[in-house]
Amino acid sequence: MNNSRFTRQVPNAQSRPRPRRTLEPDGSEILSVATAMGSKTRWNIIKALSTETRTIQELTELVDLSKGTVSVHVKQLEEAGLAASRFNVSDNGGVEKEISLAVDEIKVDLSDI
Numbered sequence: 001m002n003n004s005r006f007t008r009q010v011p012n013a014q015s016r017p018r019p020r021r022t023l024e025p026d027g028s029e030i031l032s033v034a035t036a037m038g039s040k041t042r043w044n045i046i047k048a049l050s051t052e053t054r055t056i057q058e059l060t061e062l063v064d065l066s067k068g069t070v071s072v073h074v075k076q077l078e079e080a081g082l083a084a085s086r087f088n089v090s091d092n093g094g095v096e097k098e099i100s101l102a103v104d105e106i107k108v109d110l111s112d113i
Contacts, residue, residue, distance in 0.1 A: 023081055023103040030108055036080035041065065042073050046101065049083065053100040074099055082106075 025033045036042055041063055048054055048062045059070045077083035077099075084102040087095050 020104045021102065023106045025081070025106070025108065029081070032080045033082065033106060033108075036076050036082055039073065039076075041069075042077055045070070045073055045077065045099075046082065049099060049101045053098050055096050055098050057096070059099065071097075078102075 023033065037046070044063050045059055048059060054062070056067055056070055056074065059074070060067050063070060065073075074083060074085070074097075078085060082102055083099050085097050085099045087097055089095055
């Protein structure tokens with residue numbers, strides 16, 4: 001039985017940490033960001049991504065939903081600028097989507113609304 005795992009490009013201990021990223025949505029983007037964060041499922045995905053990069057399969061197991069449903073939630077997080085994804089190819093030629101948080105904090109200036 002072939003137990004090959006997907007190859008991940010995870011930084012090692014000697015990597016430089018990425019700079020903190022802040023999202024500062026303007027008036028037209030605030031609703032998208034708020035909507036993306038307003039779902040319990042998407043909030044659980046955000047919490048899971050806050051500790052490490054996850055594959056769609058890992059997220060399906062964590063939130064106990066189908067791949068299709070998780071993919072729709074991830075797409076909404078990506079469109080709001082909260083998540084980013086990349087595709088990695090495994091040793092056996094399979095492709096897996098990996099998702100990570102795209103920001104560390106969100107700043108909203110309510111006087112701009």
